[in-house]
Amino acid sequence: MTGSTLVLVIVAAGAGTLLIRLLPMLWQQKGAKKSRSRPLLRNVLEAIGPAAIVALLSVSLWGMVAAQPSTEGILPVIMGLLGVLVGKKTLGSIASATLGGVLAYGTTLWLLSVTL
Secondary structure, eight states, X not given: OOHHHHHHHHHHHHHHHHHHHHHHHHHHHHHHHHOSOOHHXXXXXXXXXXXXXXXXXXXXXXXXXXXXXXXXXXXHHHHHHHHHHHHHHHHOSHHHHHHHHHHHHHHHHHHHHHHO
16 A cells, blocks of 8 residues: 555545534534424434444454454453443443443453453
């Protein structure tokens, strides 16, 4: 891969990430001006953050799981994803979902290394 191709890939990934985050906010603002009674739209937009976290975790960690489909490989991934869910449900924010996932994943890795 040449340097210019790498820069193009980085710029495209950055633009895609910006659009994924910006367009739902603009869509929500536009919808809020038209109608104040759209709870379904609000719920969909609020689910984007946790869904993005789970998607990023899944894609990032799949290489570790696919190479060694064992309990030691998949358990931290499952616990991390559950940590995201618990963090979001208990405190209700994206930050708590992220922190819950990281703590669950790291704690599971540490426990597995201590017991092995």
